[in-house]
Amino acid sequence: MKTAQADRAEQAVAELLADEGLRFTPARRLVVRALADAPGPLTTGDLHTALRSRLPLSSLYRTLTVLAAARVLAREHDGGGVARYELAEWLTGHHHHLVCLVCGEVRDVSIDPQTEGTIAALVERIAGGAGFEATGHRIDIEGKCAACRRR
């Protein structure tokens, strides 16, 4: 994420937290920045490494839980069942994931607005047919990433 953009995002995060009586502490800022710089959702272990153990695991876990509850972060689970976190879509924009079945890496991809419109329409149609009220969708493309293909 570029810095001007990142500053605005952090400002927005600070305000959102303040509204809930929470503070945007150094630890939380560290986590938000690490995730803003990541190419895809990170596990708690990834973050612990990325932050060079600057926050103890117990604090990191709590920070992630708090930020996810405040909707600053989104949490999902990878193929092994371990949690991965990324900035919520209101901060990053809507996107999907390329999931490498060999190395386990998950990378963000955006889709052009027109295609995304097509998808949204068919999601509505499918959901409606089942009496389901759709509020969002998630697409994971599974396969082999560029790095693993070379090997």
Added chain:
Amino acid sequence: MKTAQADRAEQAVAELLADEGLRFTPARRLVVRALADAPGPLTTGDLHTALRSRLPLSSLYRTLTVLAAARVLAREHDGGGVARYELAEWLTGHHHHLVCLVCGEVRDVSIDPQTEGTIAALVERIAGGAGFEATGHRIDIEGKCAACRRR
């Protein structure tokens, strides 16, 4: 799943297992049948209940692991991070999921072949643009299920 179809499916499962030197035992048959009758992927707990505790948890877990390794079952993880199992797509056909964010239920949905073709094409395009070799995709439609909407 209808019975004639189910019989053929079980036959295919038995052969696949035999090829790997494994047996299609009563416990495994029980699990495959329970999943064939389910409207969507089940957690280990769901299965334990559905089978009225007829297999002890340790056996159930091992059975699921073995069947997934043999590609009879597919394993995924729900929003809470707990594992869910369903019959592999070569047995059920390709499909996607409606995920209720209120009650957590996951239900299968199929998409008409034409729409699925459209999706496959755009998945290829997106993946190709990132040097990624796509072998499959998964779409989760998130929202509120019919039952939860009524409440």
Added chain:
DNA sequence: ATAGCACTGATAATCATTCTCATTCTCGTT
């Protein structure tokens, strides 16, 4: 019938994650 290997089920062990709690920090108020 017998040996060899797969299977079962009870139990122990593991791993990610959450909880508890004493301490420290921040910020608004005197």
Added chain:
DNA sequence: AACGAGAATGAGAATGATTATCAGTGCTAT
């Protein structure tokens, strides 16, 4: 500038889902 309330931190214990271990059982093929 000191104070007090609530929020945040970090160490360690506790939990819950899942996996590994192992002794005993049962198929199956020669």
